[in-house]
Amino acid sequence: MNTVRYEKILSIKKHYNVIVAGGGVAGVAAAVSCAKNGMSTLLLEKSNILGGLGTLGLINLFVPMCNGRGKQIIFGLADKWARASAEIGMNTIPKEWKDGEPSEYTEKRYRQHFSPAIFAYQLTEEVVHSGADLLFDVLALDPVFEGGRCVGVVTESKGGTELYGCDMLIDTTGDCDVLRRGGIPTVAGENFFTFVTKMVTLETCEKALEKGDVRHIYKNFFGGSINLFGDNQPDDIPRWSGLTVDEVSDYIKRNHLLLLQKLRESDPKTREIVTSPGMPQFRTTCHIKGDYSLRKEDLYRHFDDSVCAINDFEFRDHLYEVPLRCLTRRDTPNVITAGRSADGTGYGWDVLRVIPPAIITGQAAGEAACLAIRSGRDVADVDIKTLQGILEKNNVMVHFPEDYVPEDRSFHGKDTNRRDVDDGGHF
Numbered sequence: 406m407n408t409v410r411y412e413k414i415l416s417i418k419k420h421y422n423v424i425v426a427g428g429g430v431a432g433v434a435a436a437v438s439c440a441k442n443g444m445s446t447l448l449l450e451k452s453n454i455l456g457g458l459g460t461l462g463l464i465n466l467f468v469p470m471c472n473g474r475g476k477q478i479i480f481g482l483a484d485k486w487a488r489a490s491a492e493i494g495m496n497t498i499p500k501e502w503k504d505g506e507p508s509e510y511t512e513k514r515y516r517q518h519f520s521p522a523i524f525a526y527q528l529t530e531e532v533v534h535s536g537a538d539l540l541f542d543v544l545a546l547d548p549v550f551e552g553g554r555c556v557g558v559v560t561e562s563k564g565g566t567e568l569y570g571c572d573m574l575i576d577t578t579g580d581c582d583v584l585r586r587g588g589i590p591t592v593a594g595e596n597f598f599t600f601v602t603k604m605v606t607l608e609t610c611e612k613a614l615e616k617g618d619v620r621h622i623y624k625n626f627f628g629g630s631i632n633l634f635g636d637n638q639p640d641d642i643p644r645w646s647g648l649t650v651d652e653v654s655d656y657i658k659r660n661h662l663l664l665l666q667k668l669r670e671s672d673p674k675t676r677e678i679v680t681s682p683g684m685p686q687f688r689t690t691c692h693i694k695g696d697y698s699l700r701k702e703d704l705y706r707h708f709d710d711s712v713c714a715i716n717d718f719e720f721r722d723h724l725y726e727v728p729l730r731c732l733t734r735r736d737t738p739n740v741i742t743a744g745r746s747a748d749g750t751g752y753g754w755d756v757l758r759v760i761p762p763a764i765i766t767g768q769a770a771g772e773a774a775c776l777a778i779r780s781g782r783d784v785a786d787v788d789i790k791t792l793q794g795i796l797e798k799n800n801v802m803v804h805f806p807e808d809y810v811p812e813d814r815s816f817h818g819k820d821t822n823r824r825d826v827d828d829g830g831h832f
């Protein structure tokens with residue numbers, strides 16, 4: 406049996422300067438940045454909360470935003486949101502960093518565990534206050550291209566299949582799903598066996614009461630527990646690309662069964678799972694094949710077209726700059742990406758995709774999109790000095806200071822043992 410996908414001619418429901426597909430931290434940063442520039446902006450989110458893996462996916466940690474020597478590297482919206490999350494939710498910012506960058510040398514790192522649901526509500530507030538339109542429970546399905554430019558996005562929601570027009574598209578689906586469906590070249594990855602839930606136990610309750618601090622009330626409880634390097638991934642468990650419904654379902658089913666098996670080994674009166682991830686905890690399924698791919702060999706390298714400096718979350722001192730080219734493709738004039746969907750290879754991608762850099766690349770993508778619209782240029786071809794100036798005004802460190810670079814410039818650590826597959830966009 407054959408069937409036609411769209412049986413009706415769709416007319417544009419509403420036109421926006423910018424459509425942002427995907428309301429994870431990167432998408433929210435992009436949407437807020439566009440709306441604050443006076444651009445009409447639509448943020449499309451397929452779930453019912455903002456924050457993506459950080460909230461719905463229960464990955465509630467801003468990894469370190471400093472160089473491990475008391476110098477802050479990641480500022481901008483990442484710093485603002487980490488501090489805002491600490492104000493009304495869990496606050497685990499070390500005392501050395503409580504009031505900003507410490508005046509004295511410290512190896513204590515600036516990180517923040519946040520309350521996933523509370524932070525998600527704060528992100529909703531950010532978007533609403535920015536003036537962007539925000540739609541929940543809507544799937545950004547396919548981009549529509551005319552003459553090589555993206556002119557709109559087809560969506561699927563309670564209202565059926567609809568079309569929104571745009572001057573610029575930002576794909577922050579985390580999986581580069583919209584661009585991939587539009588035939589833009591992407592790179593697929595693979596995922597290890599990781600699945601984390603939040604559990605309350607009698608011990609955690611006691612600890613919280615004892616300390617008078619509710620943040621001790623839950624702890625992580627794992628199905629698969631393989632780290633980002635893939636250490637000890639069992640031979641009989643697949644590495645999922647996460648790009649088919651069968652793979653996603655297989656990953657979820659295996660983890661649910663493993664969790665049940667572990668739960669059966671404990672006394673039901675002593676523990677309860679309070680929340681389970683609402684989206685697959687895949688680190689990567691797909692990212693853009695951009696004009697540049699960030700690699701671990703780019704450690705301490707300055708780029709003329711850097712849009713932000715970022716630090717490694719594992720290794721002290723390690724610093725990178727992210728070129729605009731990791732977010733763009735020269736052959737797609739009005740499309741840009743950010744967050745997990747940005748281009749990096751191996752461990753280079755791992756330092757790029759965690760929450761603080763995802764927020765900053767989202768902020769950079771939003772500002773680049775606005776500048777492209779204002780100047781009538783392709784987003785890959787905006788005046789880079791102007792963009793960098795705008796980002797610096799918005800508290801983003803664009804280039805790391807050379808005096809933060811240690812004498813020993815070698816890479817410490819190991820690369821990720823994950824395969825990237827250049828698929829040319831044909832899935």
Ligand SMILES: Cc1cc2nc3c(=O)[nH]c(=O)nc-3n(C[C@H](O)[C@H](O)[C@H](O)COP(=O)(O)OP(=O)(O)OC[C@H]3O[C@@H](n4cnc5c(N)ncnc54)[C@H](O)[C@@H]3O)c2cc1C
Nearest residue numbers: 427429430431451457458545578579686744745758759760
């Ligand atoms: C197991 C694991 C552990 C991690 N640990 C940490 C950690 O400790 N600290 C840290 O900083 N980072 C960690 N990370 C990485 C981090 O969580 C993510 O890389 C980061 O949150 C990515 O943000 P994002 O906005 O790019 O994408 P996502 O968070 O994936 O957001 C994408 C959003 O787009 C929406 N979406 C997707 N497709 C569509 C569509 N077609 N239409 C509409 N909406 C759509 C999704 O619902 C989601 O809200 C971890 C990741 C994993 C998987």
